[in-house]
C-alpha cells in the first residue's frame with residue numbers, strides 16, 4: 001500500500017479525502033497486526049507508513065509498550081464487557097501506533113457501542129494514565145532506584161477521595177490509577193498522577 005492518491009489529486013479536498021483513506025487503510029493494517037498479536041509487524045508498518053518526519057509522536061512506541069497496552073489489568077474498567085475492553089484496547093493501541101491522540105481512536109465506527117457512565121474520551125484518558133503509571137512503577141521496581149512515590153492531584157478540582165489519596169507511598173503500596181473510589185469516574189474520570197518522591201542517593205525530595 002502506497003499513498004498514491006495525494007500525487008494524483010487535483011484539488012485540496014480530494015487530497016484530504018485520499019489522505020484520510022490512506023490513513024484509515026494504514027490504521028487498519030496496523031490494527032490487524034496488533035489484533036493477531038504480530039507486534040513486530042505493527043511497528044514495522046507504523047515505521048513504513050508514518051516515517052518520523054510525518055508524525056507528531058506523543059508516545060514512543062515499542063513492542064513492550066504494546067504488550068503493556070494489551071495486557072495490563074485495568075480493574076476500574078470492570079463495568080465493561082470483555083469484548084468492549086478488547087475493542088477499546090485495540091482502538092487505543094492503533095492510536096498509539098499511529099502516534100495519534102487518544103480521542104482520534106474513538107471516532108464513530110460501525111459495531112462499537114459504549115453505554116457506560118464514564119465518557120469514552122474519559123475512559124481513553126484514564127486508560128492511558130493507568131497504563132503509563134503501571135509501566136513507570138514496573139520500571140522503578142526493576143531499577144531499584146526509586147524508593148517511594150507520591151500521588152499528585154490534578155489542579156482542576158480533584159474530588160475528596162483523590163485529595164485524600166495524595167500522599168507518599170512505598171512502591172508496593174501504591175493504589176492503582178484511576179483511583180477506584182474517585183468521585184469523578186462517572187464523568188471525567190480520575191486525573192491523578194504518580195511521581196517518584198524518594199530516589200536512592202538523592203537527598204532532595206518532593207514535599
Ligand SMILES: [Zn+2]
Nearest residue numbers: 159162182183
Ligand atoms: Zn477523584
